């Protein structure tokens with residue numbers, strides 16, 4: 001099956017999230033564009049309201065208060081959140097730390113996962129280093145055992161979190177193996193060295209650089225089952241969500257461009273009548289449709305396929321295609337709006353800037369191509385195209 005029908009409850013949720021984004025987020029975006037910054041109180045209120053609507057933690061298992069939504073269902077909701085600019089969608093569909101839950105011990109779940117589920121704080125994943133991004137085999141952070149503690153040393157970049165996280169999930173080499181550690185932000189030896197600016201600012205998340213120098217971490221905070229497999233699972237899921245958000249963004253851009261092209265006149269006619277405007281729009285809609293099919297299909301494969309290698313390949317195709325598609329769609333939308341497209345107050349202008357990172361984070365487009373090509377050389381094309 002290429003893409004199954006969304007169940008009725010997921011369809012209803014998707015519509016509710018879509019209505020919420022339009023009613024609550026779009027006006028907030030406009031205020032941010034005017035002010036040039038995100039107001040922390042407004043953001044907290046948005047998050048609270050979305051939580052009250054029941055949009056948070058839907059991916060988590062029932063035993064910790066979640067709704068155990070399928071990946072297909074989550075992608076359908078994430079698509080709606082992708083319609084928001086400034087990263088505000090993250091505050092609406094507030095996904096829980098499912099990948100951490102899967103690998104953490106019962107005691108770690110109690111101490112670190114449950115507070116996130118209750119909305120007390122958020123987590124931040126720290127994998128990337130100055131010398132290791134695409135190629136995490138070059139990781140230099142180390143953890144050295146000392147009795148029932150570990151000394152953590154290293155430097156992590158782009159550690160994404162909204163405000164101060166409640167826990168860092170840090171990948172380091174321990175006794176020759178890549179291992180994940182849960183690190184409390186107040187730990188001695190942990191320093192947030194710099195919080196650089198990024199093209200998508202003002203944005204919900206910040207991406208600071210942090211260092212660890214002789215940072216003591218109790219053995220109880222080492223995730224025993226992790227290796228790099230835990231990190232890979234997080235990356236896999238994030239890739240799917242990037243693809244889904246890109247589809248949501250592109251849909252909003254196609255709608256905005258359509259509406260504008262019908263009413264803007266030049267040389268005596270609506271610009272919609274000029275093929276220079278209408279054909280790029282046709283390309284955008286066609287590419288968006290293809291990206292949505294790839295993304296929903298990859299999400300369904302995530303839910304039903306036991307062979308993770310095939311799932312990785314399908315997710316890589318979705319992430320690659322959807323992120324490149326969204327970049328093209330944003331570029332065409334800016335062009336159709338003319339000078340107005342270059343204004344920050346226009347969502348097209350904001351998306352043009354913000355969507356660029358989707359071709360970089362959680363694996364660049366080149367890395368997705370590498371995953372796909374490695375798969376086809378190993379297994380042939382057929383397993384990646386199958387939809388049984």
Ligand SMILES: Cc1cc2nc3c(=O)[nH]c(=O)nc-3n(C[C@H](O)[C@H](O)[C@H](O)COP(=O)(O)OP(=O)(O)OC[C@H]3O[C@@H](n4cnc5c(N)ncnc54)[C@H](O)[C@@H]3O)c2cc1C
Nearest residue numbers: 125126127128132133134158159160360361362363364366
């Ligand atoms: C805003 C933002 C937020 C982020 N958040 C997080 C986070 O929360 N946690 C975290 O751990 N990381 C995070 N990252 C890091 C992100 O995942 C990396 O930037 C990304 O994986 C690329 O790594 P790099 O920047 O080191 O680029 P490099 O690996 O140095 O790549 C440089 C260039 O070389 C190309 N390249 C590399 N290898 C190959 C190859 N084999 N074949 C062809 N081309 C290749 C790349 O495609 C790229 O174009 C974030 C990054 C950004 C920008």
